[in-house]
Amino acid sequence: MMASRVFLPALLLLFGLVTVFAQSAAPGQACEAKNGTTCEECLQNVTCLWCIKTKTCLTYPVSTILPPHSLCPLNDARWGLCWMNFQILIITLAVIGGIIIIAFLVCLFCCCKCENFGSRRFEARMQRQANKQKIKQEERKAEMKQRHDEIRTKYGLSGQNPYSKFA
Structure with a gap:
């Protein structure tokens, strides 16, 4: 998740820098100078836009994201690939x-639903284990009480505790 937060802005920044450097790298090759050529020759420069309707090579208007309809209609504009408008x-x-x-x-x-489902299942399993341990502890406690009672009756200590009145 964190990698995608860093990767996307870095990718956009890289794309923007490549576009800016591509525009500044070839100032001598103006797109309008390629007006009498073909679409393939025009689009060799990434800053150029080919308009099929007028068969002209134009500099891509970077101030607007999409080329305006007055410059070239979108279904006639080619950028990057000649076969895709x-x-x-x-x-x-x-x-x-x-x-x-x-x-x-x-x-x-x-993922969130599965994680919650897994934690519910884990909590239910832990609750079952806790219940089992509690039952075993109560059984041991009952056995110990029974054993102590047997020992008390064996030695005649089953009567009332003489120290109970002090407590």
């Missing part, structure tokens, strides 16, 4: 993220 990419990532979250919640619920 931006809309399908977003839907796929959302579905995968939702499945991961649901799976995490189900596992969390099952």
Whole structure:
């Protein structure tokens, strides 16, 4: 659990740094310079966005998370892969993220329920053992009382204790 708390922010930070360095590493290769090329050539640079409708290579607008519709519609925008449009990419990532979250919640619920079930079972077993020990102790106590009574009758001490009035 603790590892996932550290891993996810570290992964996001790494992804952000890679994106920033990729943008600053190639200032001479402006995406607009590749307008007359193909989608594959345009998307070699991670900062570029290919619009199929206008067949232009654009610099990805990092100020907005999604490219605006005026720049290029989502179903015509390509980023990273030429065969997958931006809309399908977003839907796929959302579905995968939702499945991961649901799976995490189900596992969390099952683990907590199983843990509680296990502790209840453990407590019941401990209670049974305590009851058994208590019964055995009462039986030993009764046997000792019987043995003491037999010894008292054997030696004639079964009468009232003469020291009882001092107590």
